[in-house]
Amino acid sequence: GESVGLHLPTLSVQEGDNSIINCAYSNSASDYFIWYKQESGKGPQFIIDIRSNMDKRQGQRVTVLLNKTVKHLSLQIAATQPGDSAVYFCAENIDTGNQFYFGTGTSLTVIP
Amino acid sequence: ETGVTQSPTHLIKTRGQQVTLRCSSQSGHNTVSWYQQALGQGPQFIFQYYREEENGRGNFPPRFSGLQFPNYSSELNVNALELDDSALYLCASSFIMNTEAFFGQGTRLTVV
16 A cells, blocks of 8 residues: 655645745555655646665755655755646655555645 | 546536446556546545556445546446435546646536
C-alpha cells in the first residue's frame, strides 16, 4: 500500500515568499522520488526528482532535500509566484520497482 | 507540455458498460504506466507495460486490463463499469521503470 504522506494538506504563502512543502515516507527501500505539480483539470507535471544516493538537488527556483535518516523529503520553491498555485505530490519508487506511490498531496495557494 | 497524449479527455458511461482509454507515449519512451486518481486523492498505480508485456500490477481487479502496441502506445480497458470507477485516468510514460515518468492530461471518466 501507499507509504507516502504529506504533513500539511494546505499551504498559503504570499507572492514572492519562499514555500516549503514536506513529505514523509515510511519505506526504507525507497530509492527514487519525484515531485509533481498538478493544476486543476490537468495531469501531474514533473518538477524535479532525486535518488537516494543524493541529499539535495536543485532546479530552476526549486530545491528538493532528502533526509533518509528520518525518511523525509521537502520541496522548496523560491520567490513563489501565482502560477505556482496547485496541488503538489511527492511520489516514491521502492527498490527500483515499477510503480510510484503517491500521497494525497498538498494544496499550495499563492496570495498576490 | 509533455509528449504524452490521452484520448478522450472526457467520457460518460453507464454502469455495466465497457470503456477503452488510449495513450500515446512520449517519443523515445518504451514504458507506459496507468494510474487512477479519485477526486482529492493521489494517483493509484493500476499497471505498467514494457515492451508490450504487463510489467507489474497494482491492487485492481482483472476487469482492468491493458495493451501496449509496437509503437509503445497503450490502451486501458475496463469492463463491467462500476460507479466507483469514476475518476481521472492518467497515463505516464518513461524510458524504463524507475526513471522520470511524464504524465498525460488524463481522461475524466464518469460512470452513471
